[in-house]
Amino acid sequence: MSLNAVGIDALTYWLPEASPTLAELEARGTVRGAAALASFGFRQARVAESESHVDMAAHAVRSLLDETGTPPDEIDLVLYAGALTSSTTMECGPAPAGSVLHMRDFMDFFKYPVSRLQSEFDLTNASVAGIDQQGCAAIFSAIRLARATLLAEPDVRTVLCVSADRLPHDASREVVYNLVSDGACAMLLRRGVRNRIVATHQVTKGAFWDAGSLENEIIAAYFPTARTVIETTLRKAGVTLDDIAWVIPHNVSLRSWEILLGLIGCPREKLFSENIGRVGHTIAADNFINLRDATDAGRIRQGDLLLLFTFGYGLNWSCMVVEH
Amino acid sequence: MQRTILITGGTGTLGRALVERFAGGRDATIVVLARGATSAAAGAMPPGVRFLGGDLRAGRTLGIAAADHAALRASVTDIVHCAADTTFNRPLPDARAINVDGTSAILAFGAECPRLERVACFSTVYVAGRSTGCFGEADVGGRDGFVNSYEQSKAEMEVVVRDAMPRLPIALYRLSTIIGDSRSGTVTGFNAVHHALRLLYQGLAPMVPGHASALVDLIPLDFAADASHHLFERAFGPGSTYHLCAGAARSATLGALLDATTAAFERHRPAWRKRSIARPALVNLDTYELFVRTVEEAGNDVLLQATRAVQAFAYQLAYPKMFDARRAEAVLGPAGIEAPRVLDYYDAVVRWCIESNWGAAA
Numbered sequence: 146m147s148l149n150a151v152g153i154d155a156l157t158y159w160l161p162e163a164s165p166t167l168a169e170l171e172a173r174g175t176v177r178g179a180a181a182l183a184s185f186g187f188r189q190a191r192v193a194e195s196e197s198h199v200d201m202a203a204h205a206v207r208s209l210l211d212e213t214g215t216p217p218d219e220i221d222l223v224l225y226a227g228a229l230t231s232s233t234t235m236e237c238g239p240a241p242a243g244s245v246l247h248m249r250d251f252m253d254f255f256k257y258p259v260s261r262l263q264s265e266f267d268l269t270n271a272s273v274a275g276i277d278q279q280g281c282a283a284i285f286s287a288i289r290l291a292r293a294t295l296l297a298e299p300d301v302r303t304v305l306c307v308s309a310d311r312l313p314h315d316a317s318r319e320v321v322y323n324l325v326s327d328g329a330c331a332m333l334l335r336r337g338v339r340n341r342i343v344a345t346h347q348v349t350k351g352a353f354w355d356a357g358s359l360e361n362e363i364i365a366a367y368f369p370t371a372r373t374v375i376e377t378t379l380r381k382a383g384v385t386l387d388d389i390a391w392v393i394p395h396n397v398s399l400r401s402w403e404i405l406l407g408l409i410g411c412p413r414e415k416l417f418s419e420n421i422g423r424v425g426h427t428i429a430a431d432n433f434i435n436l437r438d439a440t441d442a443g444r445i446r447q448g449d450l451l452l453l454f455t456f457g458y459g460l461n462w463s464c465m466v467v468e469h
Numbered sequence: 470m471q472r473t474i475l476i477t478g479g480t481g482t483l484g485r486a487l488v489e490r491f492a493g494g495r496d497a498t499i500v501v502l503a504r505g506a507t508s509a510a511a512g513a514m515p516p517g518v519r520f521l522g523g524d525l526r527a528g529r530t531l532g533i534a535a536a537d538h539a540a541l542r543a544s545v546t547d548i549v550h551c552a553a554d555t556t557f558n559r560p561l562p563d564a565r566a567i568n569v570d571g572t573s574a575i576l577a578f579g580a581e582c583p584r585l586e587r588v589a590c591f592s593t594v595y596v597a598g599r600s601t602g603c604f605g606e607a608d609v610g611g612r613d614g615f616v617n618s619y620e621q622s623k624a625e626m627e628v629v630v631r632d633a634m635p636r637l638p639i640a641l642y643r644l645s646t647i648i649g650d651s652r653s654g655t656v657t658g659f660n661a662v663h664h665a666l667r668l669l670y671q672g673l674a675p676m677v678p679g680h681a682s683a684l685v686d687l688i689p690l691d692f693a694a695d696a697s698h699h700l701f702e703r704a705f706g707p708g709s710t711y712h713l714c715a716g717a718a719r720s721a722t723l724g725a726l727l728d729a730t731t732a733a734f735e736r737h738r739p740a741w742r743k744r745s746i747a748r749p750a751l752v753n754l755d756t757y758e759l760f761v762r763t764v765e766e767a768g769n770d771v772l773l774q775a776t777r778a779v780q781a782f783a784y785q786l787a788y789p790k791m792f793d794a795r796r797a798e799a800v801l802g803p804a805g806i807e808a809p810r811v812l813d814y815y816d817a818v819v820r821w822c823i824e825s826n827w828g829a830a831a
Contacts, residue, residue: 181766322767350745361771362746365675368760369747400763407756408676 151292153340153467155213158330158434159204160424161193167324175318186399187324188422193311198232199258201329202309206266209305209331217266220333221301223273224291225259226283226308228429228457233277235261262307271305280457281395282347283429284308284330285465289345291334304334310428318425321360323397328427330434340436343450343466344382348374353460367401367456372408374462375454382450382466386411389466390449391439395431395456396421417444431455436467445469472497473544473584477525477575478552479503479514482647482658483591486694487549492518494702500541502531502552525552525571529578542581548588549701550575557617557661557781564622572626576633588639589701594686594714594792595785596624596643605793606643606710616784638707642697644688645714645792651689651809654817659828661782662687666819667827669730672746673775678757679786681724686714686792687815692808696801704800712794715808721815723751723786729812733819754787 166189170176193201202225210217227233235256259273276287284306291304309329312318318325348370353359379385392415394402399421406413417439424434432453439445451467474491478484479501492499492515499518504525514520521541524532531538552575554567572590579585596610598620604610615621630641648663649656656663668674696713700706721729731748734741752760761780764772801807822828 178768181768184766185763352743352745361769361775362672364769364772365673365775366745366747368675369750372750373747400759404756404760404763407759408750408752 150341151295151334151336152338152342154333154335154338155209156330156332156433156437157205157209157212158328158430158437159201159208160191160328161196163192163194164189165192170318175315176324177319181322182319182324185322186421187425190318190324190425191326191328191427193327198227198309198311199235199261201311201327202258202262202307203265205309205329205331206262206305206307209333210266213333215333217268218270219303220268220271220305222291222294222304223259223263223268223271224276224287224304224306225262225273226276226287226306226429228279228281228283228310231313232310233275278459279461280459281429282455282457282461282463284433285347285455285463288334288342289347292342295334295336302335305331306334307331308429321364324425326425326427328430328434330430332433339469341468343468344378345465346374346378346381347461347463350460356458363460366460368405368408370462371405371454371456374464375409375452378464378466384450384466388450389415389452391445391451392416393432393435393439393451393453394418395454396424396426472546473500474547474549475500475502475541475545476549476551477502481551482690483693484551485657486690487551487698488518489515490694490698525574526566528574531574531578542578544584545582546584546586548575548579548585550588550590553591555619555660557619558777559618561618561621564618565625568622569625569629572629576629576637579637586638587701587705588637589697590630590639590641592623592627592641592643593620594643594645594712595620596627597790598624599788601788601790603791603793606712606796616788617781634708640701640706641710642700643710643712644693645686646688647690647693648687649689649818649821651691651814654814654821656818656821656828657690661778663822663827664778665782666730666822668775668779669749670734670741670823672744673772674749674779676750676752676757676760677779677783677786678754679723679751680789681722681751683723683786683789684717684720684791685723685726685786686720687811688713688715688808689814696797696806699804699806700797700800703804709796711797712792713797714792714794715811716794717791719808719810721811725812726815729815730819733816734823737820737823
């Protein structure tokens, strides 16, 4: 494997224990259309009770460093990706009614989750940064920047990418016909390792920045743009869908994936969809939770080409082809 | 001999254009039979055209007064039957009321007219329904079923017409989809194509069933009127069926039409580009139906209305076909009447739609 290639060397995730069913979520008032969500492939969500998003990120990072035996001082760069505005500051919840951020002091604005992680894990050699305003595509943007940095700066050898998001307490978990969960993932990117990133592509459409007032237009824009982004990524990678062994999805509704697969002409069997029902849509971490589970389940063989696609508000469509 | 030409549906898109053409002749009295005829509609007619309020759904009385009925019966020499319900997704019984029963009524009336010489009945080339490939002028539609109630009711109408052909001098004119005037782009009758255009403009049409290479046959109103008027007046062929369509050479592919549509939006409304609206994806029918079902299950009213508006028209795109028009072209060609290439006037039609806000400002 070329040392000029960058890959995802190791990957972990963390999900809250609580996994209420659709019926339980409906009883709590955080889901209204349980029947429709069930028909779209959802069964349960993962809901953080006491953990903040930073706690979840820390769980994922601790697991990653322990599992790989990576000394903290090997980390040269940390990129912390958050989809929600509340994910970019320390304090998240419980927030007062009608609020997401819970700031008690002006200086709270400068309490950064990524700095807290650096401190907690003694990442003394690392520089750190936050990636936000990418919606659910935040971790894809972090990976893209990590890869570019590794290719451009020889002294950067190991990049830690982290993503964690949790909804405020009692927030609706039903967003545009999807069931939203809390969760975090962490990964190490290095040169010359497995899960080589063959190509990435992102399209951003700022015209849809006011997502709340353009829901129908966003649904309509999603599918044709997703197809274009996937096709462009495949072209950049120099491969076709026939070469792709698995589609590793973001956990939006199974139904929308079936429609998108129809658009791109991809067999349903290539979609790793088991987690959509049991995990739900963890905002930014989905694809990498799925990549880890598919790997652990022995579904992916060495050399398999994987297509990872996600979509985030903003709007952002992001895709990458990875060689396992 | 003074002719009396009875035109049904004379206030509709094609009917109005034909009234103008027939009214230009010197030897004919024109009588327009229209449902709910108003003084405003009557006033919009050329001078000398007589307006008669009636309703074909009333049966052979045509819903007109007995005295008018008797006088008309005695004088009519020509019937031009344009009245139709062209809504694609009307409940079938409602579509049949005008398109089938109304045709039966006008033909029954015609059978009682001692001076009758010619009858024109208008249908659609889309009686071909779900069949694919080449559909000829002598072919009978509906072998593979229909995409919408309009097609089915028109195919049933043709059965009524063919049954009457041995007794009456009838020519059948099957029209392609009319989208506007080729010279000005003016649209006088909005149909499913224009509704689909508006949804594209609003960014509410994520996908369209069909192949990029499938030909879409569209014609302008002026061609439809000129061609049918010429065939009726100069080369009447009783018992014959004619296709008035663009044909393969002058049609555009679905992909080219979508490109032309977005190009026209950008050209005539530069601000539209800023909205980053994606060109709809072309998909197979299964995928499109899955999307429609999903929108229904989600209970999204806006997208539900949008998909239903596209559905009735767009489903036809999933059954690619061409229309053989050799019989019509053999007559029209020597007269110099041919459909223009759709891409030569399509931009003007889209522009008219945008600038009139789909007729709201007209």
